[in-house]
Amino acid sequence: MTPEKFAEHYRQHLPAISKFLARRVNAPDVEDLCSEVFVRAFEMKHRAPEGYELAWLYSIAGHLVANHRRKLSAGVRLFSALSVARFAPSAESLALADFALAQAWGQLREADQNLLALVALDGATVTEAAKVLGITPNAVSVRLNRARAKLANFLEVTE
């Protein structure tokens, strides 16, 4: 696939990817990371699952965000490379719009944050979220319901 054909096929996903990144990293880093997502996508284009290109791009972007955050905290958390990949939006990023929600969000497990953000904010379907997270759609449905219930519960306490 030539760069031109790749761009023609993948540029439709640019708004979704840029928003995905804007939710998770500081604004000045969005462009660089977005560019890196498509660099890696082009390098691994033969691995793109047909029909699930966006989910695949989310997966690449998620890894990049996790690496980016590890780099930022490397001085403090020596073993950060061994920790669970964190790529959900931070509570701080939600706080400007909804303080109570931000507090409740901060209490969720990282895995729940990742899943809820993918579905509620990034607009991924259950199947797409399953592809991104590498679990079955059934598991996604179950975990999603639990995550929503937990967040609602935390919100009740906060408010």
Next chain:
Amino acid sequence: MKDFEQSKQNIDMTIDERLRQADPARNQVALDEGIVLRAAQRVSARGFRFRYFSGIWEPRGPRRLALGLSGFVAAVAVVTAVMTVQQEVKVDKPLAAASSSLAPGNNLPPLTEPIRYSTFGQYQSQKFSQWSQALSIPEVISGVALVSKNVTFAPSASLNNRAPKTGVIYKLTSNQTVSEAGKRLAQAFGVGQPLRVSKPARYGSITATAGTVPHAPASFSFGQPNVRLRYRGVAAIGSNSGVRWVYGNSRAMAWRDCRPGDSMKKNVSIISRMSEKNLRYCRVLPSGMGPTSAEALARAGSIFQSLGYRTSTTLASTPNGGLYLVAQGFGEQSAGRQTYYQATISGYLKVAGQVTTLAQKVMFTSSSQQIVSAQGFMGNVKTAYVAKLKSPAQAARQISIYDTDPVNSIQLFDPKAPGSYLRSDLSTSILKAPVGDPSRPTANPVTITVSKFRIVPGVIEARDGTTWLIPSYLFTDKGGYLGAVKALPNSLLKRNDYFTSGSR
């Protein structure tokens, strides 16, 4: 009452919908589409590729290697050419020339070339970004949660009456070099280490640093200290267009990791970092260890004065070019066992009789007499240009509630809530409107008639680091503040953020 209504509305919403309403990327504009092609071409030109996740670099033969080398040579040639062109542009840039001797509106040259402004300071060097990130403490964001309202704005029939045709543009300028500013700052904050001055970076910006910062600064959590970092220093960046600076001292934060039994003690404040599980900090000093408001005002005032500013704590007695000092978020802000550490003294620059959002800030912790962080600018504003303005009626249609539209809106100084994201005098006509998302087409929006305006200076930063004060409309109706819009026409303002298509 307002909080109660807000809370009720929030509970009624589904979780997903509420998350979408708080979406931090809601106003994110898409990046330039060319980024996808450029990324693919970058890989293609690289000439070889390596497999991720396998850890094996895999060159694809001499042909690709030759291609890669030629790509590298071409890239070096392009970068050299671009750097040469940038230098020339910087020297000839007409916006850099501003007269300081002209009175407002009196024989000022007209602004003919657009100001290329930027939200994210493209002139910043990597060194300054690193220091700035390490030394700055994010502010506590407080206030009621924002809720979007389903409203549109329309000008009243008389809004254009007595509208000015032109407005004065001011520019922040400095008569000292970055190196001189760095020395002055280091002296003001008592940083003893020698000053290091960088070579010119993007847009000719130079960075001066003194002190020590961690090599890889941690990501700070929302309004909470990171007790594990040790740093103290000052950093300044600038060119011929003014200097920005930042100071930080982690030892001023009287917090430590919590120990067993801390939660049982009544005089121990505990905060949990929301983004990091099982990480809690404790403060064991008794309350009242922070400076009083008067002490902090005096301390910050003397620092600003040593930087060359006249200061006052009353709006009326603040001279033009001086700083209006305000104590913000002062004292302890407790929520249960959580105690926020922040207390800030801000000095807002007064220009042409009006206070602007151009501010210097000095932050104390509530449990220490020391300054934990400070930031600001060095220089003063001069009249630079005169420019035609868009009509108030045209601008009124561009109001975005809560000043969130980055293209047309501009943040203005609110005397009752300085530095806040929320206006203290937000119009009752907005507050009473039904909840809705203005960024999505919705049915039956409430139309609010804009009946009054006044011109106030709004601050914008050009991509080369130049700071401008441009005329802006502050709109109100009978119920209060409606919004603020830049008064310069779009032909004189070009936004140069990373997501502005084709503008770099």
